Amino acid sequence: AMLETTAKFPSISNPEIDMLDKWKEINILIEGNPRYTGMAFYDSQGVGYNSKGKLVDNHEKDYMTGALHGKRGMMDPHTNMFGNLVANYAVPVFAPDGKQIGVISSVIEVTEMATSMQEIIIGKESHPMIVNKYSGVVVAHSDIEVLNEEKLLQDVVGEDFVNVAKDIQDGATNSIIYYDKTNQMNMAAAYCPIENTDWVVILIAPYSDF
8 A cells, every 4th residue: 555655646646756856755755664675666668766776677577567557566475686585566656647657666575464464363363365366376474484485375275275266266256165174164265356466365264263
């Protein structure tokens, strides 16, 4: 939500203001925020200042593709050159007349994403997760080791859920009750895609919790 809000600032959406000045402003906003390791600002062609302030052409980056076409863009967690697990997130910037003039992107520490999942309780002690609906890779989870090991959805929740929730890949929003043979209990689950991304939020907890 922070990136979308920042993209609407008058000083950011004004096409007359220099791109470097915009880069400086958005990076001042995240000073002291451990969730972000850097912010970048690009023009509508994907050329601009990356999170380190270097002028680059990043239009071919996976997370930029959607953002350069007016949609949010995300890249699954990956290890950067410093050995840190991070994810990239990008949003389009529109001028007051509705014309896209650029993209803001950020590098987010995955440990902070894990913390966010830990803070949300489903049922008695379960937590939500976020999964890439095409690759099945878990991209946000309360257990950081799940992310470090790049585990798949079936590795985390088991085959029983995967077998009954096949419409996830179709972008479905659904709530189901299924039987988990491994834990020998009924489970309640719900899932919903995150708009303009390949990600889906999944909530699973024992049915007896409710």
